[in-house]
Amino acid sequence: MTFLLRAIVAAEDGGVAAELGLTAVPASVVVALASPWEAAGPAGEAELLDHHRVVQAVFGRVPCLPARFGSVFADAAALRTRLAAREKDLAAQLARLGHRCELAITCAWRDSGAALPTTSIPAMTGRDYLERGVTRARTQKERQRRADEIVARLLGELAVEPAFIRHRTCPRPAVAVSMSALVTRDEIDEINSRLERLGAQLPDVTTVVQGPWAPYTFAVSE
C-alpha cells in the first residue's frame, strides 16, 4: 500500500495519528504521519486542499512540520527508511519551528497590476513598440521600488526576528509583496492589529493576512 506523507511530529505526539485516522510511521524520536494513497488519477484541487485540512488538523493538536504536497512512498518501510535518514535534522527543525505558526501576508496591487503595459499587444510601429517597452520597464522599476518600501514598512511593523521572516517582492503581476512570518500563537492577535493599522496606511495595496498555518515556508527540505 502506498502512502502520502502529511506531517512530521515528535515521537511523544504520535498518538495524534489515531485521533485523525492517519498512519503513524515511527523512527526513534520523530513520527511520520501519512495517509493511504491510491493514485486513481492525477491529484487536483480537492486532494490539495484536503492535504492542507489534514495538516492543519495535526497542527491544531500538536507541533508539527508540514510535508510538501505530493510525497508518496511505495510502502511504510520506504517511508521509514527516508525518515530515519533525516531524523536528526527533522527533530531539530521540529524543536525550533513546530510550536510556531506561519502567517501569510500578501499585499496585492489595488489595480491588480493592470497598469503594466503588456508586450502581447502588437505595436503599430517600431517607435510604438520601443516606447511601450520603455514605459513597461519604467513601470516595473517603480513597482519594485514601491514593493521594497512596503516590505520595509511591514518589517518595521512586525518586529519579528529576521530568521522568522521570508518575503518576495512582485512575485506576480497582481502582487506587490508575499511575506511569511513565523510567530507564536499568543502574538497573532497583536500582529493582526498592527498589520490592519498598517494596511490602512497603504492606499495602493490591499493587505491580506492568512493563517495561522503550519510552518510550510520555514520547514526546509535539506
Place this chain on the structure above:
Amino acid sequence: MRDAATLDVPLVELVDRLLNRGVVLTGELTISVAGVDLIYLGLSVVLTSVETIREAGAEI
C-alpha cells in the same frame, strides 16, 4: 483590509505553499497534480510549481 474570501490572491498563496514549501524527504516520488492549474489565477505560480515538481523528479 478586505476579507480574504473576497480576493483570489489568498488561494494562490496557499497553493503556492502546499506545492512549493514544506518538508520533503529526499528520494520520494512526487505525484502529478494535473488540474491544480484550474485553481490558479497567476500563471507564474503554475510555472513555479511545475519547475518544483521537475526538480523533485530530477532528484529521484
